[in-house]
Amino acid sequence: MLAKRIIPCLDVTNGRVVKGINFLELRDAGDPVEIAKRYDDQGADELTFLDITASSDNRGLILHIIEEVASQVFIPLTVGGGVREVEDVRRLLNAGADKVSINTTAVLNPQMVKDAADRYGSQCIVVAIDAKKVDNQPYEWEVFTHGGRKSTGLDAVKWAQYMVSLGAGELLVTSMDRDGTKIGFNNPLNRAISDAVAVPIIASGGVGNLQHLVDGVKLGGADAVLAASIFHYGEYTVQQAKQYMQQNGIEVRL
């Protein structure tokens, strides 16, 4: 049967992999091409690169990185961050990305998701949803943009359904409350979205140990689990994560 996927995530800025806490306080974690190769060797099922470069001057760097990774690593590569128009999707796919993740632009201009899916196929369009628990609203989780700084007034579950209706082939769901905290995924959020849509969801934000990955699949209904810091700083290898998941009854590619 189909294996659940483990996806190491590389946040890239100015050509280096970094990792922050709650989207702040960035720490250097190394060279993206070297890290990508290491994860591939460890059995990563896919890799996700998020370009968090603030200045537009250095945005071209991600294309060179993807080109280099794609000529050495033969597993699916997803790239996100700063994708504003269909032309950005084309450039990233041409550089060797297999999927492109769209976040803020999906909120500002949902039509762009549809245009990109119509042009390149749903299989390569991932919509990233950054959600935060909110009080005093008719919904439980709200969509945030701009790296978690701007609220949108959108119900995350309904938003997920809308994005799939426009052609998103997969959803990357990040809990802003959990990101960088190492206390585990927001499983109720992931479960609500997973149950509401037909496409695969990737759980993201909050992984601190291997049991969190198991819980993401079993409790959160995730089809794939994404993690960064537990792999970057050598706490666990991808292989160890997969072995642990398998011991807990989850089908993985070993």
Add this chain to the structure above:
Amino acid sequence: MQKVDIAVVDYGMGNLRSVSKAALHVANGKSVVVTSDAAVIHAAERVIFPGQGAMPDCMRELDARHLRDAVIDAAKNKPFLGICIGMQLLFEHSEEGDTAGLGLFKGNVKRFADKLTDDLGEKLKVPHMGWNQVFQTNNNQKQAHPLWAGIKDAARFYHVHSYYAAPQDNAVTAGETEYPVRFTSAVARDNIFATQFHVEKSAAAGLQLLANFVNWKP
């Protein structure tokens, strides 16, 4: 015209960079060219026919570039590897947009049923996306197909699709995958081999299959 060992057919659908990079990685000095020129396809020693996106768009773009005859000719005469939609297009018909295919294999391309569940009752998503096992079948031959050489039975390959091919003659089935129904994920006949899964994105197993194709003498 320069000698082309491996032509990757470019008809404007999908990400050919991945396919050409993976082919180049195992080409062992052979040339790999991404082309939408029928003459290059005719002249190539072997042909890879990839494809992504929706089948109606793929057929339309193939015809818009006048590549139908070149692809059919290649599929009849030289080592030919279809990948993903490039496998589906070889069949007579697809449910996706009620589209006629190239008709090189008898049978239809069908959509996964709605509301699939696994053994534990968990919903199975469509598209079928990720690493799934491919069970090799031997076409009622004594030996396994040469493109499976060095690849373990039930090895995992990366799949992304909502439709799958159902060949009329199951003797052409070279590989099967379960989701949860058992479907044909690879077909083979004479000089043609085609996979629903993405060999170019399937790590060591995929590279081995591509390397086998590069050296294949059907």
